Amino acid sequence: MLQFGRFVVTRAIMALFTLVLVSLIVFTLMELVPGDCAERYLAFKNTQGSGISVEDIEVERQRLGLDRPFFERWGSWILGAFQGDFGDSCILRVNIAQLLGDKFWLSLAICLSALALAYLIAVPVGIIAAASNNAFLNNSLRLVSYLGLAMPNFLLALMIMLFSTIWFGETLTGLFSSEYRDAPWTWAKFLDLLSHAWLPIFILGWSATAFALQTVRALMSDEIGKLYVTAAAARGVHGRKLLWNYPARHALGPIVNSLGFDLNRIFNELPIVALILTLTDAGALLIEALARSNDQQLAGAIIFLLTASIVALNFATDILLAVLDPRVRKSIIR
Amino acid sequence: MSMNYKRDQRATALDQKAKEAYFTASQGQLIWARFKKQRAAMIAAVLLAAMVISGLFAPFLSPYDPTIAGRDKDYTNGAPQIPQFCDKNGCSMRPFIHAVERERSLATNFRWVTKINEDKRLYMQFFMKGDKYKLLGFIPGSVHLFGVDEGKIHLFGTDEDGQDIFSRTLHAVWTSLKVGSIGVFIAFVLALIIGGIAGYYGGWVDSVIQMITDAVRTVPAIPLFMAIAAFMPPELTAEARFFYISLLLGFINWPTLARRVRTHLLSERNQEYVLAAQLCGAPAGHVIRRHLLPSFTSYIIVDLVISFPYMVLSETALSFIGLGLKDPVSSLGVMLQKATSADVLLSYQWYFIPVIFFIVLVMSFVFVGDGLRDAADPY
Numbered sequence A: 001m002l003q004f005g006r007f008v009v010t011r012a013i014m015a016l017f018t019l020v021l022v023s024l025i026v027f028t029l030m031e032l033v034p035g036d037c038a039e040r041y042l043a044f045k046n047t048q049g050s051g052i053s054v055e056d057i058e059v060e061r062q063r064l065g066l067d068r069p070f071f072e073r074w075g076s077w078i079l080g081a082f083q084g085d086f087g088d089s090c091i092l093r094v095n096i097a098q099l100l101g102d103k104f105w106l107s108l109a110i111c112l113s114a115l116a117l118a119y120l121i122a123v124p125v126g127i128i129a130a131a132s133n134n135a136f137l138n139n140s141l142r143l144v145s146y147l148g149l150a151m152p153n154f155l156l157a158l159m160i161m162l163f164s165t166i167w168f169g170e171t172l173t174g175l176f177s178s179e180y181r182d183a184p185w186t187w188a189k190f191l192d193l194l195s196h197a198w199l200p201i202f203i204l205g206w207s208a209t210a211f212a213l214q215t216v217r218a219l220m221s222d223e224i225g226k227l228y229v230t231a232a233a234a235r236g237v238h239g240r241k242l243l244w245n246y247p248a249r250h251a252l253g254p255i256v257n258s259l260g261f262d263l264n265r266i267f268n269e270l271p272i273v274a275l276i277l278t279l280t281d282a283g284a285l286l287i288e289a290l291a292r293s294n295d296q297q298l299a300g301a302i303i304f305l306l307t308a309s310i311v312a313l314n315f316a317t318d319i320l321l322a323v324l325d326p327r328v329r330k331s332i333i334r
Numbered sequence B: 001m002s003m004n005y006k007r008d009q010r011a012t013a014l015d016q017k018a019k020e021a022y023f024t025a026s027q028g029q030l031i032w033a034r035f036k037k038q039r040a041a042m043i044a045a046v047l048l049a050a051m052v053i054s055g056l057f058a059p060f061l062s063p064y065d066p067t068i069a070g071r072d073k074d075y076t077n078g079a080p081q082i083p084q085f086c087d088k089n090g091c092s093m094r095p096f097i098h099a100v101e102r103e104r105s106l107a108t109n110f111r112w113v114t115k116i117n118e119d120k121r122l123y124m125q126f127f128m129k130g131d132k133y134k135l136l137g138f139i140p141g142s143v144h145l146f147g148v149d150e151g152k153i154h155l156f157g158t159d160e161d162g163q164d165i166f167s168r169t170l171h172a173v174w175t176s177l178k179v180g181s182i183g184v185f186i187a188f189v190l191a192l193i194i195g196g197i198a199g200y201y202g203g204w205v206d207s208v209i210q211m212i213t214d215a216v217r218t219v220p221a222i223p224l225f226m227a228i229a230a231f232m233p234p235e236l237t238a239e240a241r242f243f244y245i246s247l248l249l250g251f252i253n254w255p256t257l258a259r260r261v262r263t264h265l266l267s268e269r270n271q272e273y274v275l276a277a278q279l280c281g282a283p284a285g286h287v288i289r290r291h292l293l294p295s296f297t298s299y300i301i302v303d304l305v306i307s308f309p310y311m312v313l314s315e316t317a318l319s320f321i322g323l324g325l326k327d328p329v330s331s332l333g334v335m336l337q338k339a340t341s342a343d344v345l346l347s348y349q350w351y352f353i354p355v356i357f358f359i360v361l362v363m364s365f366v367f368v369g370d371g372l373r374d375a376a377d378p379y
Helices: A002-032 A035-049 A054-064 A070-081 A096-131 A135-150 A153-167 A185-222 A228-235 A240-243 A247-257 A259-274 A281-291 A295-326 A326-332 B002-024 B029-037 B041-057 B165-201 B203-218 B221-230 B238-268 B272-279 B283-295 B297-320 B333-342 B344-345 B349-376
Strands: B083-086 B091-105 B113-135 B139-148
Touching: A002 A070, A002 B203, A002 B221, A035 A153, A070 B283, A070 B333, A096 A135, A096 A185, A096 A247, A096 A259, A096 A281, A096 A295, A096 B272, A135 B349, A153 B113, A153 B333, A153 B344, A153 B349, A185 A259, A185 B165, A228 A240, A228 A295, A228 B349, A240 B221, A247 A295, A247 B333, A259 A281, A259 A295, A259 B203, A259 B297, A281 A295, A281 B041, A281 B221, A281 B283, A295 B221, A295 B238, A326 B113, A326 B238, B002 B238, B029 B041, B029 B139, B029 B349, B041 B349, B083 B139, B165 B203, B165 B238, B165 B283, B165 B297, B165 B349, B203 B238, B221 B238, B272 B283, B297 B333, B297 B349, B344 B349
Parallel strands: none
Antiparallel strands: B083 B091, B091 B113, B113 B139
16 A cells, blocks of 8 residues: 555656646747737737837836746746646736636536546457457458548538538537626536537547557457467366456556657647637637737746646556556556 | 379469469568558558649649739639539539629619629630649640639639639648648758757767757647747748748657657667677768658658648648738648638538548548558568
8 A cells, every 4th residue: 555655756746746847848938939028018008009118118128027027937836837827818808817716617627528428438449459360340440540540620620610511501510608798606507518518529539549540459469369268268267257357457568658649649639620619718728829919928828737637647546457467566666 | 193293283382373472572661561450541652642743733723822913803812613414404414613793883882793604605615724833843735624614613602702612722722731840851850960869879969869869859849930930020921931940849849759760779879780880890870861750751651741730730830820920821720810710601611622622631641641650560
């Protein structure tokens, strides 16, 4: 038990370290942007008709603390970030935590559902495909996997929109019906969300499913040929019991480990799919922040949050793996 | 009897020869022999070669200039025109299309309406003079593979500015290939340097580099890429923008490759031939370049081919949201930008024809990469 505790603590420290490193990367990128927040804010004000001067910018810089050295600002940013406070948006002048609000959680929920969907399909289908010698099944699975690679999610989203407009005359976009958009959370709003969210979940899960299918199938085919499976079969274990208790348990480790990277892949597609389906989530905000208003504070916060959820998932899968597989625990601590 | 003996002898000699050819074959010949046996990969390779060639000669193969200069202002949002041999007025040996007329009158409620005139034929001409272009960027020319004697032909239709979608598609394929190649090259150089150092030295150097690589890999690439691309100065020229985007693709995609290089190096660096070179006093750079890298060149090539589609797809995605390449450059992302509008979805579905080309392009890269991987993994 003590050993397990030490394992968890080591992993937590490693995850924390990764987060700090990532925050440094993100913060540096934010700093590299030509023009800082003060200039941007005042430039925006300028378009409203009021003139600005160099002194105004200096005063604004001091007010925002932009005159402090780089590492000091990074330190305060990261401290705030861990408490869920990312400061104010450069242009909208609203607190970012407030602005993101439950939009981020909504995005995360959609992405995690997509991930869950991908593995719910991929694990059983992949195992069955690896176990069977059916050429048709294997070839069609191969084709689906390749299509998942070749047809990026945003193209799939476009195609679905194309066909739904041709056949149903409806574009299937958005996350909420208009009457629920600004309403407080209720059961009815949740149901309304579900009736809209299945499409983005399916689209985001599409290529993750293709990847996961390939991983599961490859791992299972490797394991099935091994001697311990033959030995078990010789002892009279057969059918589903043989498949699930022997090779599947061995293949589980790498599969659990690949969860984090699949979430990463889903996040990659999130902003673009959000744009096509006109979702009102964090992905759409990210595009808004980047493509339209050049708001580095907001963009940095969103990227950091996305990465933090991947790191958190990686941490969770590490722990899960250690619970499932004692070899992993022991390999870390000797 | 003796004839039989002779035949046998000849057969064994042939056999011997085949065996000898096998044992003395270079790595490349072996890979090619194994690659040839995979049908799917071979078909993909042929398709890919066709794509590369059509991209290379895009200015010649496409009837019009892909930019706004080659637009057909009388046929905007025009439907694809398919060459035919027969119509209600009989058949002809030379393929033709029907002329299109635009009219605006009381009958059309004063809007421009295009109408096909089924009685007027425009015959296809081959090797005809048209828009000027520079083949491969420096060979000037103005001959196009096909066209029609008067008016214009649009195999895949036109977009809202009247630009020929067929011409743009061919150029876009070439753009994707170029972006991908530059991106892969940059990622490759970075991966070699970073992965090479990590793998060769091992120990704490390796740990530190791995930690950083892993951190970079955790950040979702496309949002990060968007963040960097968004802050490019907007006044860049199309060429500079193109170069920046390729550069960025390379910078974002190196970690996976670097990891592969490192893994290969870690397993190879304890081999005897490395020790021998080191004992002879060879410096680290020499050992990496002349001894270690050649030991897994084929793996690296496979990795490069496999990472190519991701570059192409990232570029398309970025251009699509307006952060990548911009209008004078033809690229799938740029062409699809307008495709989300309701007008296009409802009435101008030919905007989506280029998508087929891209799926074929990406798929053939994936299949060729897979085939190469199987072929390169002999032992």
